[in-house]
Amino acid sequence: MRTLMKGLIRYRLLVACLLGSMAANAQQLPKVASTSFRKDTLRITNYGAVAGGVELNTKAINAAIAACSKRGGGVVVIPEGLWATGPIVLQSNVNLHLQRNALLQFTADFDQYPLIKANWEGVEQMRNQSPISADNATNIAITGYGIIDGNGDAWRMVKKDKLTSSQWKRLVAGGGVLSIDEKTWYPTGKSRKGAQEKNPGFIQPDRNAEYYNSVKDFLRPNLLVFTGCKRILLEGITFQNSPAWCLHPLMCEDVTIRNIYVKNPWYAQNGDGIDLESCSRVQLDNSTFDVGDDGICIKSGRDEAGRKRGMPSQYIYINNCTVYHAHGGFVVGSEMSGGAKHIYVNNCTFIGTDIGLRFKTTRGRGGIVEHIYVNNVNMKDIVGEAILFDMYYAAVDPIPLTGEKREKPTVVTYPVTEATPQFQHFDIQNVVCDGAAKAIFVRGLPEMSIKDIRIKNTIIKANAGIDITAAENIDISNINLIIPAGNPVSHIVDSKNVKIERLQYPANVPALVKVSGALTKGIQLVKTDASKAQQVVIFEEGATTASFTQQ
Structure with a gap:
C-alpha cells in the first residue's frame, strides 16, 4: 500500500492541470434548482398519529401532508419515536422532516399496499404501491436525522448460497x-x-x-419512487431495508441529495441504493451506500419502452460519496435505452464492491451512453473488476456463487439497428485501487465497438491486468499495474487503435501485450520500458506483426 500511495502523489502532481480542466467543464453544467419551504410546521401527532409501533399512522401522516400542501406548504414533522405506517404520498411544497431518534417503520402487512400501475426496470408494470411516493409533485423534500425502514425482509426472497x-x-x-x-x-x-x-x-x-x-407478493415495491417530480431534496436521512430498489427518482428534474445513508443487507436481491432513471440535473453529495445490488446507478428505461420514452439521464454530478458492499460502486445500465450523458463522478470511495466502475448493457437495449467523466476515485478490496465496460450483460450477479459455472458468450455478429447499444466518450482518471480480481475489462459487440475511452493516471493492484475486446480508440496512459508475474499485462482482441502509454508493471511478466484476432490493428505501446518483461508482444489467433508498433 505504501507503493500505491507514493505513486498516487506523483500522479496527482501530473494531472493537476487536467483536473482543473474537468472542474471547469463541470461548472458549465446547468445549475440544479433548489427547494424552498414556508416555515409553517405541522406535527403528525396533531392529526392523530400515535408512536409505539402498534397503531398504523397511515391516515394521520397522509392527512398532515395533504393539509400542509393545501395551505401552501411547509414542514410536516415526525417527532422522536417509532411510527408504524402504510404507504405515504408526498405532495407539492411539503418537507417531511424526521427529528432525531425518529424511526418511520413501514408495515409488513402486504394488504396495506394496493397494486398499481408503476414502472419496474424501465418498463410499465403492475407493482405494489411504494412505501413513499410522489407523482408530478413540485418542491418536495425528506429531511432530518431519522431512519426510514421499508421492512424489506418481509418481501424479499433469499438465495441459500448467500x-x-x-x-x-x-x-x-x-x-x-x-x-x-x-x-x-x-x-x-x-x-x-x-x-x-x-x-x-x-x-x-x-x-x-x-x-x-x-x-x-412477488411484485415488490421500491422504497421511494418519485415520478415526474421537480425540485426534490433528500437530506440527512437513513433509508434502509427496502423491498426492492431503495431510492428511485424517475423522470425527475432538479434533484438534490446530500448527507444520506442508504443501507440494505448484502444478500438483498434487487436491493440497489439509488437508481436515477431518466433524470435531469442531479446533485448527489456526501452520501454513503451499503447495499445488496448496485450502489449508485444511472438508468433511462429498457429496450423499446425506454427508446420510446426517449429521456436520457443527463447533467448529473456525484461528489464525495462512499459505497461499501454493492454489485457496483458507480454504475450505468443495464436499462439505459433512453441514453445517459454529461455525468461527472468525483472524489468517491468504493470499498468491497463486486465491481468498482461498472458500465453494462446488452443487445436489445439501444441507447447511447456518452460523455461520462470520472475523476479521483479510490477503491479497496474490489471482488471483480476495478473498471468494467461490458455489452454482454446477462442479468446475473457479477460474481458467480460457489460452484456456479458461466460460459463465455458466443461471438456472433448481428446487424446494427436502433436496438444496438453504444458506449463512447468516457474519460476516467486519477483512480487508485488496492486489490481487485482484474484491473480493466472492456468487451464490446462485434457489430458495435466500445469507442473513445481514455483512462489516465491510475494505480491498480489486481490479480490480472487489462482485457480489451471489440473496442476502438482506447487510450490508457500513466498506468501502474501491480499484478502477479505469471500472465501477460494486457490482452487485446479484435480491437482497433489501442494505445498503452507509460505503463509500469512488475518484473518478469511473460509479455506486455498479447494481441489476438485478425481484425486487430493499430495497437501501440508507447514510452514504456520493456526491459523487465520476458517479451514485448505475443501474437495469436490470426493477429499479425503489422497490428502492433512500439514507440
Missing part, C-alpha cells in the same frame, strides 16, 4: 416456502408463484386483477 448454514436454518424455520430445488426461500406462496412466472408484472390484455393478485 447465507451461512445457521442463518438459512433460522430463516426456513421462521416460515415461508422453498423453491422446488430448495435453494431459494420465499416469504409466501404468492411470492414463489410470481418467481415461476415469466414477467409476472407485465401489463397484458389476458391478465386480470385475479391474476395479479395471485402473484402480488
Whole structure:
C-alpha cells in the first residue's frame, strides 16, 4: 500500500492541470434548482398519529401532508419515536422532516399496499404501491436525522448460497416456502408463484386483477419512487431495508441529495441504493451506500419502452460519496435505452464492491451512453473488476456463487439497428485501487465497438491486468499495474487503435501485450520500458506483426 500511495502523489502532481480542466467543464453544467419551504410546521401527532409501533399512522401522516400542501406548504414533522405506517404520498411544497431518534417503520402487512400501475426496470408494470411516493409533485423534500425502514425482509426472497448454514436454518424455520430445488426461500406462496412466472408484472390484455393478485407478493415495491417530480431534496436521512430498489427518482428534474445513508443487507436481491432513471440535473453529495445490488446507478428505461420514452439521464454530478458492499460502486445500465450523458463522478470511495466502475448493457437495449467523466476515485478490496465496460450483460450477479459455472458468450455478429447499444466518450482518471480480481475489462459487440475511452493516471493492484475486446480508440496512459508475474499485462482482441502509454508493471511478466484476432490493428505501446518483461508482444489467433508498433 505504501507503493500505491507514493505513486498516487506523483500522479496527482501530473494531472493537476487536467483536473482543473474537468472542474471547469463541470461548472458549465446547468445549475440544479433548489427547494424552498414556508416555515409553517405541522406535527403528525396533531392529526392523530400515535408512536409505539402498534397503531398504523397511515391516515394521520397522509392527512398532515395533504393539509400542509393545501395551505401552501411547509414542514410536516415526525417527532422522536417509532411510527408504524402504510404507504405515504408526498405532495407539492411539503418537507417531511424526521427529528432525531425518529424511526418511520413501514408495515409488513402486504394488504396495506394496493397494486398499481408503476414502472419496474424501465418498463410499465403492475407493482405494489411504494412505501413513499410522489407523482408530478413540485418542491418536495425528506429531511432530518431519522431512519426510514421499508421492512424489506418481509418481501424479499433469499438465495441459500448467500447465507451461512445457521442463518438459512433460522430463516426456513421462521416460515415461508422453498423453491422446488430448495435453494431459494420465499416469504409466501404468492411470492414463489410470481418467481415461476415469466414477467409476472407485465401489463397484458389476458391478465386480470385475479391474476395479479395471485402473484402480488412477488411484485415488490421500491422504497421511494418519485415520478415526474421537480425540485426534490433528500437530506440527512437513513433509508434502509427496502423491498426492492431503495431510492428511485424517475423522470425527475432538479434533484438534490446530500448527507444520506442508504443501507440494505448484502444478500438483498434487487436491493440497489439509488437508481436515477431518466433524470435531469442531479446533485448527489456526501452520501454513503451499503447495499445488496448496485450502489449508485444511472438508468433511462429498457429496450423499446425506454427508446420510446426517449429521456436520457443527463447533467448529473456525484461528489464525495462512499459505497461499501454493492454489485457496483458507480454504475450505468443495464436499462439505459433512453441514453445517459454529461455525468461527472468525483472524489468517491468504493470499498468491497463486486465491481468498482461498472458500465453494462446488452443487445436489445439501444441507447447511447456518452460523455461520462470520472475523476479521483479510490477503491479497496474490489471482488471483480476495478473498471468494467461490458455489452454482454446477462442479468446475473457479477460474481458467480460457489460452484456456479458461466460460459463465455458466443461471438456472433448481428446487424446494427436502433436496438444496438453504444458506449463512447468516457474519460476516467486519477483512480487508485488496492486489490481487485482484474484491473480493466472492456468487451464490446462485434457489430458495435466500445469507442473513445481514455483512462489516465491510475494505480491498480489486481490479480490480472487489462482485457480489451471489440473496442476502438482506447487510450490508457500513466498506468501502474501491480499484478502477479505469471500472465501477460494486457490482452487485446479484435480491437482497433489501442494505445498503452507509460505503463509500469512488475518484473518478469511473460509479455506486455498479447494481441489476438485478425481484425486487430493499430495497437501501440508507447514510452514504456520493456526491459523487465520476458517479451514485448505475443501474437495469436490470426493477429499479425503489422497490428502492433512500439514507440
